Amino acid sequence: MAPEGDRVALFAKTFTAADGILLRGPVESALSDLGEVLRAEGVTALFFPEDDATAREIAEALVPFGPFNLTTGAEIRGGSAAVTAGFRTAEAAIAETGTIVETSGSGKTLLPGLIADVHVSIVAAASVVARMEEALSAFTADSPRNISFLSGPSRTGDIEQTLTVGAHGPKKAIALLLD
C-alpha cells in the first residue's frame, strides 16, 4: 500500500481533474478560501447532518465569513429558494479516481451531497485509500442501503455535447482535506 502522503497527493490530483475544488492547509485559511467560494456561488444557507459534529463545527465556523444562515436538510427538502451548501464528513476518499465515498451506514443522511447546490465534503487524510477495491471491501459483510461514489460536480453533456454542471446534483464539489 502506498504511504498516506502519496495517496493524498494522488487524490488531490484526481479530485481536481474531476473538476472538484480541493481546499487544505491550516483550518483558518481554508475556511476563508471556502467562504470566498461559497459567496461567489451566491450561497446563503448552510446545512449538515444533525449528528455530524465535524460538519457542524466547520459550518458554524464559516458563518462569520459571509451572509450565511444555518438551516437543516429537512427544511431544504421541504422546498427552499435559498442557494445552499451541504456539509458532510466523507466515510472515505479514493485516490485512484478522485472519489468521495458517502454511505447511508449507521443512519447518516445523504441530503448534503444530494440536494444542495454546493457540496462540501470533509475528508480526513487518513481516510484516503488508494483504490476502489479498498473502499468497497469495508462493506462486503453488511452493506448499507446506499454507497455513493461522488467524483466532481453533477454534470451533463446532453445539450449539444456541451459540458454543463448542476444537472441535478451539486454544481460545485468541494473537498476540505484535514490532516
Place this chain on the structure above:
Amino acid sequence: MEVNANAFGRNARKALLDKALQVALGRTTERFLAHRDAAVAAFPEFEGTRERASRIKLDVLDHLDTYLLRFIEEAEKRGAIVHVARDAAQAREIATRIARDEGVTLAVKSKSMASEEISFNEALQGAGVTVVESDLGEFIIQLAGEAPSHIIAPAVHKSRQEISSLFERHLGGPRTDSIPELVGMARRHLRAKFLSAGMGVSGGNFLVADTGSVVLVTNEGNGRLGTVLPRTHLAVVGIEKVIPRMSDLPTFLRLLPRSATGQAISSYVSIVTGTRRAGDPEGPERMHILLLDCGRSAILEGKYREILKCVRCAACLNVCPVYQSVGGHAYGWVYSGPIGAVLTPLLVGLAEAVALPDASTLCGACADVCPVKIPLPDFLLELRSDIREQGLKTPGEIAAMKGYAGVMQRAGLLEAIERIAGVLGQFFTKGKGIGGLPYPFSGWTERRDFPAPAALPFRKQWKIRRGVTR
C-alpha cells in the same frame, strides 16, 4: 417499443439528407471518440482490465442461473422484492401491478434502455401513472415524443433552439440560447418531481450477486435522487447484468466511463442494496427489482451468447462509420450501432430486423474498442449467413450473390468479363465514372459515380508489375 428495423434503408436515406442531424452526429461521435482514446491512452492497465472483464462476463454466462439465484437471495434478504419477467407483456403487467399496489401516481425515472424494450412508460401511463424521465437527454426526447438516438446521449439530434422551444411549450420557460439556463430550467422542473414522486424508477448497470446490490452509474445525479428520495424504488434490469462479486465491480467501473465518455469515473456511482435500514433518515421503504429475460435466455443457449457481455457503453456506436452517418433512429428499435445490429435481430427475431446485419462495413473498429471484447463483426457475418439459411433474402439478392460467387470462382470467366468491361467502360464513359444507373443499382449511383472499369484490369497490371520487378 415498436420494431421498425426493416425500414433501415429508408430511414438511413432520410438521415443522410438531414443536415442538422449530420452536424450533431459528427460532433458527438468525434468528441466521444477523442475523449475515449485519450482516457484509454492515459490508463496503461486498460488492456489487462478489458481481458479480466471479458473473463468475468464469460464466467457469468456459464453460470448465469447460479449467479442470478444468489443475487435474488441476497437482495431479498435485505428487503427487496425481486420479480422475473419472461417477456415484455409480462414485464409490463408486473410493473403496472407494482405501481398500483404501491399507490403511485407519479414516477420519476432515470435512464434504462431495458425499460425501452418493454415500453415501460406507455404501460404505466396506460395505468394512469405519470412517468417523468429525469436524465436530461431522455427528458428532452420525452417532451418531443421521440425515442433515444444514442445509448448515452439520447438527444444528440436536438439543437438548443429546438430544446428551448420544447421547454417554452411544456415548462413555460422563456426562450433562451443559453445551455446553462436550459439545464437550470430542467433542474428546477425535475427537482420538484423528485421531491413529490411516489416511486423512483431506475435501470441498473450491474447487479452484484454476492451482496444483492443494484449499481447505477450516472453523471447528472438523477439516479441518486431517484433512489434516495421517493418512498418506493423500482429497478428494471436485464438478467445479463449480474456480476459475481462486489470485488469485481471496480474492474467494470474502470472500463465503462472511459469507454463511454472518456472519464476516469462518472460523477456518480450509486450502489443500492435492499430497503432503508432501521434508523436511516431517508431511503425507500420498498424496493422492487424487475429482472427482464425478454429473449436473453434464448440468446444464452446459442452461438451469439457473448453479445450478453455488453455493458452498454456505446463506444461501438461512436466508432462505427455507419452509425456516424445515419444515427440511432435509422436502426428502428432501442439499440443502434453495431450492438444494435446484432442485438435487435436476436431479441425481436431475425425476420423483423433482416436489414440490420447488413448495416455494417465489417471494418472491425467496433471489436477494437469493445471493453468486454465482443466479436461484433463475426456476429454480423454469422447473422448474414443465418438470414440466407432461413430464406429471408429476396430471390434477386440470392441470384446476384450466386452469380457473383460463380464468376469469382472461375478465373478465366472473370478475366473475360474484365476485358469486355474494360473496353466497354472506356468507350461509354470516356474513363469517367458511371452515374444514373436504374434501380436496384441506383443505390450505388444516386449519390456518387461508380468508378469506370479500368482499361487494364488490376490482375493484369499485377502480373505485368511482377514481371517487371522480378
